[in-house]
Structure formats: C-alpha cells, structure tokens
Amino acid sequence: MKKEDYFMAAACLAAQRSKDASTQVGAVIVNETDNKIVGTGYNGMPAGLDDELPWERGDEKNNYNKKYLYVTHAELNAIVNKNCADVNGCTMYVTLFPCNECAKLIIQSGIRKVIYLSNKYETRTETKASRRMLDQAMVDTQCTK
Ligand SMILES: O=c1ccn([C@H]2C[C@H](O)[C@@H](COP(=O)(O)O)O2)c(=O)[nH]1
Numbered sequence: 001m002k003k004e005d006y007f008m009a010a011a012c013l014a015a016q017r018s019k020d021a022s023t024q025v026g027a028v029i030v031n032e033t034d035n036k037i038v039g040t041g042y043n044g045m046p047a048g049l050d051d052e053l054p055w056e057r058g059d060e061k062n063n064y065n066k067k068y069l070y071v072t073h074a075e076l077n078a079i080v081n082k083n084c085a086d087v088n089g090c091t092m093y094v095t096l097f098p099c100n101e102c103a104k105l106i107i108q109s110g111i112r113k114v115i116y117l118s119n120k121y122e123t124r125t126e127t128k129a130s131r132r133m134l135d136q137a138m139v140d141t142q143c144t145k
C-alpha cells in the first residue's frame with residue numbers, strides 16, 4: 001500500500017467516529033520526516049457536549065438549533081489533539097477539502113500540504129475562499145482520487 005493511501009485510510013477511519021449523519025469528516029496530521037501520525041480528529045461537538053447540542057442540518061447556517069453553530073471541524077480537532085509541540089511543516093490528510101475557517105488554522109499552524117479525498121462543496125463561497133487562502137499561502141493541495 002502506498003503511504004498516501006495508508007494515511008488517507010486512517011483519516012477515513014477517524015471519520016467513522018463522527019456522529020454527523022450527513023457528512024463524516026476525518027483528518028490526520030503526518031510528520032513527513034519520520035512518517036508518523038501526530039494528530040487525528042473528526043467532526044464532533046465540543047468536548048462533553050456530544051449529547052447536548054443539535055445535529056440537525058437545515059439550510060440556514062446561522063440558525064440557533066442547527067449543527068453549524070456548534071460542530072467542531074475535523075481539522076481543528078486534529079490540530080488541537082496533536083501529540084507534539086507544533087505541526088510546522090506537516091501534511092494533513094483530510095476526507096473533505098477544508099472550509100475557510102479550517103484553512104486559516106492550517107496556515108497559522110504551519111501545515112504545508114493538504115491531501116484531500118472529496119471536494120463536494122467546491123462551488124461554495126467558503127470553499128473558494130479557502131482555496132484562495134491556501135494558494136496564496138503556498139500550502140500545497142492535492143486530491144488523492
Ligand atoms: O472544513 C470542514 C468543513 C466541514 N466539516 C464538517 C462540519 C459538518 O459536521 C459537516 C458538513 O455538514 P453538511 O451537512 O455536509 O453541510 O462537515 C469539517 O469537519 N471540516
């Protein structure tokens with residue numbers, strides 16, 4: 001198995017832990033120098049609030065009773081769960097192309113490459129803004145498909 005397939009499989013496995021019925025997202029951060037996973041995450045509610053907050057979808061993102069105001073994205077969880085001092089120069093394997101908020105976190109944390117499986121929301125403004133920031137920050141992005 002290729003290294004890229006192995007790490008993406010790990011991201012897919014992490015995604016399976018998500019309770020989001022419509023989109024499960026998994027992310028792993030890899031230190032390419034020694035090919036080690038240094039952080040993993042999936043989209044979930046903030047710690048301890050898993051059964052307190054709504055998972056309903058709905059179109060209106062700013063709705064008090066919809067998941068969008070509450071869910072913690074897979075990329076953020078992978079970064080805060082890191083088991084090393086920093087993730088400078090690391091690669092992130094993620095099952096969905098990052099949103100604009102995650103793109104900011106990726107850039108600020110020093111991750112230099114993002115390998116993704118799906119970009120099903122590529123026409124959304126958030127995704128275009130994410131692409132714009134990642135490109136301008138020269139974070140390498142590659143689709144594994
Ligand atoms: O960068 C991202 C973007 C989205 N997610 C999560 C947040 C939600 O739980 C789902 C998207 O739900 P939809 O019902 O498909 O709109 O994906 C993420 O973890 N990272």
Ligand SMILES: [Zn+2]
Pocket residue numbers: 073075098099100101102103
């Ligand atoms: Zn995000």
